[in-house]
Amino acid sequence: MTLDPVVLFFLLGLAAALARSDLKLPPALYETLSVFLLIAIGLKGGVALAKLGSATVLWQALLVIGLSALLALVAFGVLRLRLARPDAAATAAHYGSVSVVTFAVASSYLTRQGISYEPQLTVFLAVMEMPALIVGVVLARLGAQGQVAWGRLAHEVLLGKSMVLLLGGLLIGYLAGPEGMKSLSPLYVDLFKPVLSLFLLEMGLVTAGKLAGLRAQGVFVALFALLTPPVFAVVGALTGQGMGLSTGGVMLLATLCASSSYIAAPAAMRIAVPEANPAVSLAASLGVTFPFNLLVGIPLYAWLARTLTA
């Protein structure tokens, strides 16, 4: 099967940066694109939620919140074998949390294959960002002195850009419904993939930078970043199957568990766990896990979901 063209944009960015091209997107554009993606994902989920009851969504959301906290604990246990406590805790927070862009590429993959998925997956995306960050901070603090500015951290995460736009988009989509969305869909639905392609071009450029820093982190971190996604994906897929999700839903929950954060987590960990070296978690999360999920993981998780739900 041919690669999704949006993934080719990622490879273009990666290749350009590795070849030391002067290609660089202006920071304001990256900001704009990320705002667009978050709103578009939120709206899509909100419109679909409008057609659905909310009682089952609530307990499922609680379940995936617990799941992402659990994944962070497991990641910490493994990382602690080799890393110092702050580095292990901060990196574990990245892996328990989720990546919006990986989710976007996975949903675009499903759309291309003509596979539908449950709207609450967008709600899962929103609620799975935060729990692992809290677990990470607690784990880092258990062994260290110094207090945590919980208020600042909560503000950073709950009122951070991604949370406000994702939940805001969900709410607007929910209130607008399919009829109200008609006027917005030329921008947010039809242009989703072209915008995603530009964003992935930027991701390729940034990933190349973190790939270069990977060598300094050693084999353990690289192996962790490579092996964690498929293992966590299996946990996510089994959970999704247990919830009775469809093939598309199981695949996306597997992808959410496999993905690691590199936008919300780095900023939150930098503030709450300053003694952790951000180069470790970024080299793993952005240098290895993100490209792995994009190129190998997503098709793999789709296969896994099809097998489990067959």
Next chain:
Amino acid sequence: MTFHSKKLLTIVTESVLEGQLVEDIRRLGAHGYTVCDARGGGTHGVQGGAWSFDANIRIDVVCDEAVAGAIAERCRSRYLPHYGMIVYVSEVGVLRPEKF
């Protein structure tokens, strides 16, 4: 033209610290500050400026010596051990000393 002598305290650091630093600067008695996005390189590698983890800021504060000292001390004790940060102070002349 008469210039009045003041201190210009400059902090170059990671952009994630902006909120906390601005709070500190206000609390320690400065009357104003200026923040710019910054790029550069040093012992913490190259900060390209595009992403939150990759972006620097430069904060300029014109103030009197006591305030500059208090802010610098806060930076030394709270941020310098763990964050990429440089702090320096220079002499400047201002037209309206009551503003600072």
